[in-house]
Amino acid sequence: MRFLPFVSLVGLALFASSQPTQSQPEASSPTKIGAIVMASAQTGQSAVKSPGSGAPAKPDESGFTMRKTVSEVHLIFTVTDRRGHYVKDLKKNDFKILDDHKPPDEILSFSSETDLPLQVGLLIDASESVNSRFKFEQEAAIEFLKQTIRPKSDQAVVIGFALKPKLTQDFTDDIEKLSAGIGAVRPGTLTALYDAVYFACRDKLLKQPQAGPVRRTIILLSDGNDNASSVTREKAIEMAQQAEVSVYTISTNPARSGGHGNKNLERIAEATGGRSYVPSQITEVASAFAAIQEELRSQYAVSYKPAAFGPDGHYRTIEVQAPNQKGLRIRSRKGYRSPTEYAVPNQ
Numbered sequence: 001m002r003f004l005p006f007v008s009l010v011g012l013a014l015f016a017s018s019q020p021t022q023s024q025p026e027a028s029s030p031t032k033i034g035a036i037v038m039a040s041a042q043t044g045q046s047a048v049k050s051p052g053s054g055a056p057a058k059p060d061e062s063g064f065t066m067r068k069t070v071s072e073v074h075l076i077f078t079v080t081d082r083r084g085h086y087v088k089d090l091k092k093n094d095f096k097i098l099d100d101h102k103p104p105d106e107i108l109s110f111s112s113e114t115d116l117p118l119q120v121g122l123l124i125d126a127s128e129s130v131n132s133r134f135k136f137e138q139e140a141a142i143e144f145l146k147q148t149i150r151p152k153s154d155q156a157v158v159i160g161f162a163l164k165p166k167l168t169q170d171f172t173d174d175i176e177k178l179s180a181g182i183g184a185v186r187p188g189t190l191t192a193l194y195d196a197v198y199f200a201c202r203d204k205l206l207k208q209p210q211a212g213p214v215r216r217t218i219i220l221l222s223d224g225n226d227n228a229s230s231v232t233r234e235k236a237i238e239m240a241q242q243a244e245v246s247v248y249t250i251s252t253n254p255a256r257s258g259g260h261g262n263k264n265l266e267r268i269a270e271a272t273g274g275r276s277y278v279p280s281q282i283t284e285v286a287s288a289f290a291a292i293q294e295e296l297r298s299q300y301a302v303s304y305k306p307a308a309f310g311p312d313g314h315y316r317t318i319e320v321q322a323p324n325q326k327g328l329r330i331r332s333r334k335g336y337r338s339p340t341e342y343a344v345p346n347q
Contacts, residue, residue, distance in 0.1 A: 320332050
């Protein structure tokens with residue numbers, strides 16, 4: 001996942017076949033696979049096939065096909081002390097990482113990241129349940145983007161949602177266009193919250209080009225209630241993990257009466273390595289945006305090769321510990337799903 005959390009994945013698979021068969025990778029595989037090298041063991045013919053390209057050169061049908069992908073996990077996490085202050089001066093040896101309950105085979109890189117380019121998805125709940133607070137939320141969101149998005153470095157996309165997610169401004173670093181996109185969000189009726197998160201991750205953030213390591217995040221402004229989605233909350237979370245997206249949620253419920261909605265928001269944020277904010281009054285929404293902005297510039301980045309990795313569709317947990325540092329809280333995404341092994345038939 002290249003997120004840094006990026007999982008590019010690893011494995012070596014041999015497939016034997018004397019008759020052509022069709023088998024395709026799952027569309028929702030959480031792996032970004034680069035070039036696939038295929039070679040005939042008998043003839044030595046080879047071809048390189050990139051995703052979306054045409055069919056590879058034909059090998060000898062009596063041979064077998066070898067498929068190899070490369071595995072690497074990129075992970076971003078945040079460390080705070082007992083008072084909630086960010087701890088930014090820890091070293092690689094201060095941390096212990098467990099991937100599927102096992103230490104990585106190798107730590108490839110580690111750094112304290114305060115200046116990663118951002119790709120931000122701003123999701124604004126426009127359902128009838130938030131109508132009374134809608135204008136203030138728009139104003140707070142615009143101010144957040146003004147303070148956060150740096151020209152030629154960061155980008156944001158604006159999506160409003162009620163019954164369906166609606167893109168009102170695609171990725172740009174132009175604050176005026178983003179502000180206009182926020183202003184173009186119109187109140188609706190029912191709430192398809194999980195569909196909106198799924199759409200933003202799969203169709204926007206996951207597909208947005210990267211020139212190098214970036215910080216992908218969603219800012220979700222909502223009351224947390226869902227009554228119209230076609231996907232479940234857990235499917236939306238899994239897609240966010242696949243897209244290497246941390247979701248920061250800001251509850252728009254008045255006072256602390258959010259109940260089930262606030263719990264939904266907290267679950268989404270915790271599972272993806274984000275954070276859930278519950279302002280006690282609507283005027284504190286701006287403070288929540290400011291806190292998110294600070295956190296996005298106060299994080300660590302690590303990349304590693306996971307141990308005992310296999311393309312088996314298994315959900316692999318991630319845990320980051322600081323065993324010799326007392327009283328710290330570490331937040332990262334909770335895991336990812338490896339891709340399902342699939343055959344590449346001889347042509």
